[in-house]
Amino acid sequence: MSAVLEEPGRLPNARDIILREAAVLFSTKGFAESGLREIADKAGIRSSTVYYYFASKERIYEEIIRIAVDTIFASVSAEIAALPDGATPRLRVEAAIRGHLRALHGNKPFTSTNAQSRIKLPEAVSSVIRPVRDGYSAFWRKLLDEALAAGWLKQGLEPRMLRPLILGTLNRTVGWFDEREGSVQALIDTTITTFSGIWNEAPPARAKSGAKSAAKATVSRPRSR
Amino acid sequence: MSAVLEEPGRLPNARDIILREAAVLFSTKGFAESGLREIADKAGIRSSTVYYYFASKERIYEEIIRIAVDTIFASVSAEIAALPDGATPRLRVEAAIRGHLRALHGNKPFTSTNAQSRIKLPEAVSSVIRPVRDGYSAFWRKLLDEALAAGWLKQGLEPRMLRPLILGTLNRTVGWFDEREGSVQALIDTTITTFSGIWNEAPPARAKSGAKSAAKATVSRPRSR
Amino acid sequence: MSAVLEEPGRLPNARDIILREAAVLFSTKGFAESGLREIADKAGIRSSTVYYYFASKERIYEEIIRIAVDTIFASVSAEIAALPDGATPRLRVEAAIRGHLRALHGNKPFTSTNAQSRIKLPEAVSSVIRPVRDGYSAFWRKLLDEALAAGWLKQGLEPRMLRPLILGTLNRTVGWFDEREGSVQALIDTTITTFSGIWNEAPPARAKSGAKSAAKATVSRPRSR
Amino acid sequence: MSAVLEEPGRLPNARDIILREAAVLFSTKGFAESGLREIADKAGIRSSTVYYYFASKERIYEEIIRIAVDTIFASVSAEIAALPDGATPRLRVEAAIRGHLRALHGNKPFTSTNAQSRIKLPEAVSSVIRPVRDGYSAFWRKLLDEALAAGWLKQGLEPRMLRPLILGTLNRTVGWFDEREGSVQALIDTTITTFSGIWNEAPPARAKSGAKSAAKATVSRPRSR
DNA sequence: AATGAATGAGCCTTCATTCAT
DNA sequence: CATGAATGAAGGCTCATTCAT
Numbered sequence: 015m016s017a018v019l020e021e022p023g024r025l026p027n028a029r030d031i032i033l034r035e036a037a038v039l040f041s042t043k044g045f046a047e048s049g050l051r052e053i054a055d056k057a058g059i060r061s062s063t064v065y066y067y068f069a070s071k072e073r074i075y076e077e078i079i080r081i082a083v084d085t086i087f088a089s090v091s092a093e094i095a096a097l098p099d100g101a102t103p104r105l106r107v108e109a110a111i112r113g114h115l116r117a118l119h120g121n122k123p124f125t126s127t128n129a130q131s132r133i134k135l136p137e138a139v140s141s142v143i144r145p146v147r148d149g150y151s152a153f154w155r156k157l158l159d160e161a162l163a164a165g166w167l168k169q170g171l172e173p174r175m176l177r178p179l180i181l182g183t184l185n186r187t188v189g190w191f192d193e194r195e196g197s198v199q200a201l202i203d204t205t206i207t208t209f210s211g212i213w214n215e216a217p218p219a220r221a222k223s224g225a226k227s228a229a230k231a232t233v234s235r236p237r238s239r
Numbered sequence: 240m241s242a243v244l245e246e247p248g249r250l251p252n253a254r255d256i257i258l259r260e261a262a263v264l265f266s267t268k269g270f271a272e273s274g275l276r277e278i279a280d281k282a283g284i285r286s287s288t289v290y291y292y293f294a295s296k297e298r299i300y301e302e303i304i305r306i307a308v309d310t311i312f313a314s315v316s317a318e319i320a321a322l323p324d325g326a327t328p329r330l331r332v333e334a335a336i337r338g339h340l341r342a343l344h345g346n347k348p349f350t351s352t353n354a355q356s357r358i359k360l361p362e363a364v365s366s367v368i369r370p371v372r373d374g375y376s377a378f379w380r381k382l383l384d385e386a387l388a389a390g391w392l393k394q395g396l397e398p399r400m401l402r403p404l405i406l407g408t409l410n411r412t413v414g415w416f417d418e419r420e421g422s423v424q425a426l427i428d429t430t431i432t433t434f435s436g437i438w439n440e441a442p443p444a445r446a447k448s449g450a451k452s453a454a455k456a457t458v459s460r461p462r463s464r
Numbered sequence: 465m466s467a468v469l470e471e472p473g474r475l476p477n478a479r480d481i482i483l484r485e486a487a488v489l490f491s492t493k494g495f496a497e498s499g500l501r502e503i504a505d506k507a508g509i510r511s512s513t514v515y516y517y518f519a520s521k522e523r524i525y526e527e528i529i530r531i532a533v534d535t536i537f538a539s540v541s542a543e544i545a546a547l548p549d550g551a552t553p554r555l556r557v558e559a560a561i562r563g564h565l566r567a568l569h570g571n572k573p574f575t576s577t578n579a580q581s582r583i584k585l586p587e588a589v590s591s592v593i594r595p596v597r598d599g600y601s602a603f604w605r606k607l608l609d610e611a612l613a614a615g616w617l618k619q620g621l622e623p624r625m626l627r628p629l630i631l632g633t634l635n636r637t638v639g640w641f642d643e644r645e646g647s648v649q650a651l652i653d654t655t656i657t658t659f660s661g662i663w664n665e666a667p668p669a670r671a672k673s674g675a676k677s678a679a680k681a682t683v684s685r686p687r688s689r
Numbered sequence: 690m691s692a693v694l695e696e697p698g699r700l701p702n703a704r705d706i707i708l709r710e711a712a713v714l715f716s717t718k719g720f721a722e723s724g725l726r727e728i729a730d731k732a733g734i735r736s737s738t739v740y741y742y743f744a745s746k747e748r749i750y751e752e753i754i755r756i757a758v759d760t761i762f763a764s765v766s767a768e769i770a771a772l773p774d775g776a777t778p779r780l781r782v783e784a785a786i787r788g789h790l791r792a793l794h795g796n797k798p799f800t801s802t803n804a805q806s807r808i809k810l811p812e813a814v815s816s817v818i819r820p821v822r823d824g825y826s827a828f829w830r831k832l833l834d835e836a837l838a839a840g841w842l843k844q845g846l847e848p849r850m851l852r853p854l855i856l857g858t859l860n861r862t863v864g865w866f867d868e869r870e871g872s873v874q875a876l877i878d879t880t881i882t883t884f885s886g887i888w889n890e891a892p893p894a895r896a897k898s899g900a901k902s903a904a905k906a907t908v909s910r911p912r913s914r
Numbered sequence: 915a916a917t918g919a920a921t922g923a924g925c926c927t928t929c930a931t932t933c934a935t
Numbered sequence: 936c937a938t939g940a941a942t943g944a945a946g947g948c949t950c951a952t953t954c955a956t
Contacts, residue, residue: 044269044357060938061929062933065930071930071931132272170432172428172429174420174421178412179411179412179429182408182415183404186404187403196399196400201397201400207393207395208396211433211437276946276947284921285922286948287923287948287950288919290949292919295947295948296947296948478915499951501950501951509917510917510918511952512917512953513917515952516915582805621879621882625866625876628864629858629861632864633861636857639857640853640857641853653847654850654851657846657886657887658887661885661886662886703940703941726925737942742940745926
């Protein structure tokens, strides 16, 4: 997974630099605690110049979130697409976990700005961000619904809690996981093992209908913008 | 679990009201986004009066965190203490999860201020908060170490990741769990089931040494201040 | 000269303590830079208690100035009164310098609050202080007028400048003279020598009329309050 | 002596105006008593604009002091440089008095902010100001040391007291001397006459060594910044 | 005689934003 | 493209003062 804004053959321009530096600051100190002058300083420009590229500080934030969600969404989709046809719901969910964690820790400033964002964002911000996030949420909801419908989920689980529980756990990892102390792969393995408790020990023999709608989920990823 | 600052026979005074309203705001909008004037307004006093009770906004924050950690720590300790003697490491960890989630959602403004606090706090703040948190972290570390030493944890788990993974997951629940949409008990059950993947399917027959040191962990809870 | 507020047989009460601590702070950090809480702290009481003894911070300041001027005035008068009858104008002025410097450095917190006070005091303050100071100024003016009338002052001096020049010089000494680095007596000697340039080398033989009005000047010291 | 910040060909910009208005206020009411809003008002800008030019109120103060000391130092140096070669120590000191008083009363807001500044400045301020002042103090010390070494000073004077005594006297004049009531030249003459008491009546015939080191003193004026 | 609690006014400072150039 | 200059709004905080007890 190549880093955001660093696709080969693409020189980082002023706009990209601003985004990156803002993401670093936002993810480190928080939105309110990061000043535009500070962002501009790190980007090597004056704060008034920022307004040539972005209409406001909030718009920068929104774009970072959008990029983060897009990046993660793409990574998750790629992991699922790489599965053999007819993969089980469990394999599909685990691929999604893999894709999410890989993107999360492969693009930290952006993705951890998103992962750490407050529940209650300023109204102006959240109105732009919500649909972006909702799309990703819907994808996961579908993924888990398929597993549920196919009888893969253990009894006693409140299905509606599963998605926020899992995504919350994954997102929290940006707060403590340090790549210098363990590989992302180890993190993925540990996480998947930890979540292995959600699966039925005796899954149903056939899961054809599940596989079908799963295919639909993969396709349904919308391009934001 | 009685709510913080609302013990029977104790009238909420101005100081308590400030703390509570600040906790509501901090947990909802974040520290930097919550103004002192706003806190004072909600508490029904003038902003200058706040300084009669607290030396600074940061001190308010620190006290909220302290209360939150104390409350959770006490709840966790109580759950573990209620277990029969010789309870298995698994039962002990699950009791801790229960205690943590109960306290978390029974005192939301305080505990979710803590649960959502940024990784990178201003230095002045974190120097007071860190020891409080470290005490609780150490407790969990010991709890899980006992399980590991007694052979209860599944192979393939990175043991050092387990504590932040679990605590992160629990803390994140304040961001999405709404008591109006499901009971705390259901949340606890779902969480414990979800984490059931960390346990060995064939645990060791006897775990006496584990039970011993576990008893020590319970006792070691220090009273902060 | 015994220190202000410490006359034998007189216990320092709360009011005196407040005055003294305020004088220390005012003379060290300035009026505006010294807080009432700080004064109260050093006096061992609460800031609200200060208002039992003084109507306002400015009133404290006024009283300090009054005490300072009174103390200096008394010291100067005593030095002059100790002169033999018929002392020359020069001896009388030098006695005044002696008395001023002795009182100045014998009661530093009070006198140096006065000596360093700004030219432009808040109107409310200065309306009380001005008459006190004016009395002392008038005394000096008379002293120098007598010397001038009797022909003791050197030609080429602007007589109206002499009083502020001398008093300004004396008062400034509180800013740099440190008793640990030289005796007050040495300061007095050096100052008088330095100012010896104001005297005629050949003073008039008789100065009887001067001695007369000088006696009047001594008597004319009014008791403030 | 042209006024500070008003050199020909140099339009007063916002920064200069702020400095000047701040100097007027500081010298009239004192540092703490002068509000930034007040300074901004008089400068015809908003208080927030002040921070475009100066990092803090203290920095404004520091710059004023620096300008004041520089201006006085330059004036004193010029007066001494204008003396014929081999001028006596007495003539040199009197030239310094002349230069000091001329600059003092020719640039009043700036120089009298400096001349009236409290003994005890806030630490942050004084750490910048002290070296500036020390340079000027050292110059005077050398000037007087030369006179002392050459035998020009009257017996009975405490030499270490002479510099603060003279400079204190000169600086105090800003507190009372009003150009509308007498010329600066009259002030200078009176002051020099007053201080004539410090000189030996029978100075040594030759003072060559004194003249030599005096030349060094003139040259040694450092440019601050 | 003393004080705990409260406050209104004001402080210095920051900051996102604008706009003419 | 970029910026220097300016600003309105708000921020946390201090402080002299009041007053019921």
